Amino acid sequence: MRQLNRLNQYQRLWQPSAGATQHITVNELASRCFCSERHVRTLLRQAQDAGWLSWRAQSGRGKRGELTFHVSPDSLRNIMMEEALKSGHQHNALELAQIAPQELRTLLHPFLGGQWQNDTPTLRIPYYRSLDPLHAGFLPGRAEQHLVGQVFSGLTRFNGNSSEPTGDLAHHWEVSADGLRWHFYIRSTLHWHNGDKVETAQLQSSLIKLLDLPALRRLFNSVLRIDVTHPQCLTFVLHKPDYWLAHRLASYCSRLTHPDRPLTGSGPFRLTAYEPDLVRLESHEQYHLSHPLLKAIEYWITPQLFEQNLGTSCRHPVQIAIGEPDELANLSLVSSSTSLGFCYLTLKQSPRLSQMQAQRLITIIHHTTLLHTLPLDENLITPAQELLPGWTIPGWPTLNTVALPETLTLVYHLPVELHSMAEQLKRYLANLGCNLTVVFHDAKTWDGCSALADADLMMGDRLIGEAPGYTLEQWLRCDTLWPHLLSAPQYAHLQATLDAVQIQTDEQARHAGLKAIFTNLMENAVLTPLFNYQYQISAPPGVNGIHLNTRGWFDFTQAWLPAPNT
Structure with missing residues (x-):
């Protein structure tokens, strides 16, 4: 990048005197800039033409000229970054910022949050x-x-x-009386992000590819086939009723991509950059629903800011700040909530761990100070009292006389708070004569975790989507945890029970069935929630329409910026 090279060379000229006037030879400047005298003269001429400095040379070889600076490298960097952003060259702006990681926080501040640039409302999220x-x-x-x-x-x-699905690519749908045929009527005005018209056969192709994935095959195990029964109608033919089908299709895992272009969709925003340091979305002008008010969303990915304590724009991944949080006077909390998602503990009952021992372990967690004394940031977590609202944790009589096993093995995966939980539990159990072996699976899911087979206890994180009850049904169907946690007959019975719940046409009946399943798992000391997160989003003045959703983010289609003052 030519601008970055020029800025680096200017920084070398400036640095020895910190911007004070210098009396120096061309040879010394060339040595400082690691180039020839001829090239350094070119650099000086270009910088002078740009108004960055003045160079008064003295005639005669070895004579000292006078070098006067008119602009600091920091201010010059900001000017270059702003020019790059106005020109739509976000990568150049980030590259310019990264030449001085120690000062990155200050440098990025003017460009984060909501900005109007070239009449384009843009939201930048570090x-x-x-x-x-x-x-x-x-x-x-x-x-x-x-x-x-x-x-x-x-x-x-x-x-x-809302936990109820509504139409998206399908305007509406109809279900046959026996629940075995679902007709989804496709909108006629759909376009992919590249401008091509969406064909119903393309949606069929994408859905068939989706159902070829093992986890999705388990999720849609009732689907026999998907037919194009009309140019604007997709029909799902089932071999057993599944009244969660519209919920399954509304879940993020069932979003559809162009069959030949995996990063091309038809949602409100299209991807224009997806790089390690920058993700940029721009509004899709042919979107079939309400158009977003923002033209662009950018994630500026700057890990340097977070190496010490998860850093500046994000005290924690569940606490997002749009803009520069160090400027507390300009940032305010715009939305907060307790997550429905939770970190959990599951207990595999076996000859090594009886049900009563598992119950005592759960009692230790919920009826001691263990969860309340985790060394975590204040207002980050809330100890759980229920799995979902109304799905309360069972209570058991005093179990202090139940002896714990001499040894147990705990396997856990991310998030990082479970590091603290694992160590706290290990210390607590050691005082009770139980040696807990702790195994960390460095991932966000159980996929590929070979240690599950020998684990007595497992800790993980259960994210909750827009339909909490359905999300937990999906968890039981698809997560690789459950076949390792339950015996083969128990797992088969669980799946059969889920099948019996999904054929209930009444939504309340299905939720009641799910609640009964999870209540049974909790009462049998197979599962207990540990804590929920406190979701927070802060933003500077002028960024409007931000409301937390169930994932701790906000709908980009609802955010907006007021027009700049004219």
């Missing part, structure tokens, strides 16, 4: 990590799950925080 690749099916990260919902569409969708 983020603490690179985003994982987007692909069909399940994704482990909340940020990626949320992003999929902004870029891709499904046949159905959840509107806001």
Whole structure:
């Protein structure tokens, strides 16, 4: 990048005197800039023409000229960054910022939050990590799950925080009396992000590919086939009723991509950059529903900011700040909530761990100070009292006389708070004569975890989508945890019970059935929630329409910026 090279050379000229006038030879300047005398003269001439400095040379070899600076490298960097952003060259702006990681926080401040540039309302969100690749099916990260919902569409969708699905690519749907045929009537005005018209056969093709994925095959195990029964109608033929079908199709894992272009969707925003340091979304002008007011969303991914304590724009991944949080006077909390999602503990009952021993372990967790004394940031977590609202944790009589096993093995995966939980539990159990071996699976899911087979206890994180009850049904069907946790007969019985619940036409009856399943798991000391997170979003003045959703993010289609003063 030519601008970056020029800025680096200017920094070398400036640095020895910190901007004070210098009396120096061309040879010394060339040595400082690691170039020839001829090249340094060119640099000086270009910088002088740009108004950065003045160079008064003295005639005669070895004579000292006078070098006067008119602009600091920091201010010059800001000017270059602003020019790059106005020109739509976000990568150049980030590259310019990264030449001085120690000062990155200050440098990025003028460009974060809501900005109007070239009459384009743009929201820039600093983020603490690179985003994982987007692909069909399940994704482990909340940020990626949320992003999929902004870029891709499904046949159905959840509107806001409603747990009831509504039409998306399908305008509406009809279900046959026996529940075995579902007709989804496709809108006639659909377009992919590249401008091509969406064909119903393309949606069929994408759905068939989706159902070829093992986890999605388990989720849609009632689907026999998908037919194009009319140019604007897709028909799902089932071999057993599934009244969760519209919910399954509305979930982020069922969003549809172009069959030949996996990053091309038909959602409200299209991807124009998906790089380790920058993700940029631009509004889709041919979107079939309400158009967003923002033209562009950018994630500026700057891990340097977060290496010490998860850093500046994000005290924690569940506490997002749009803009520069160090400027507390300009940032305010605009939305907060307690997550419905939870970190959990599961207990595998076996000859090593009886049900009463498992119950005592759960009692220790919920009826001691263990959860309340975790060394975590204040207002980050809330100890759980129920799995979902109204799905309360069971209580048992005093179990202090129940002896714990001499040894147990705990396997856990991310998030990082479970590091603290594992160590706290290990210390607590050691005082009770139980040696807990702790194994960390460095991932956000159980996929590929070979240690599950020998684990007595497992800790993980259960994200909750827009339909909490259905999300937990999906968890039982698809997560690789359950076949390792339950015996083969228990797992088969669980799946059969889920099948019996899904054929209930009444939504309340299905929720009652799910509640009974999870109540049974909790009462049998197979599962207990540990804690929920406190979701927070802060923003500077002028960023409007931000309301937390169930994933701890906000709907980009609802955010807006007031027009700049004219």
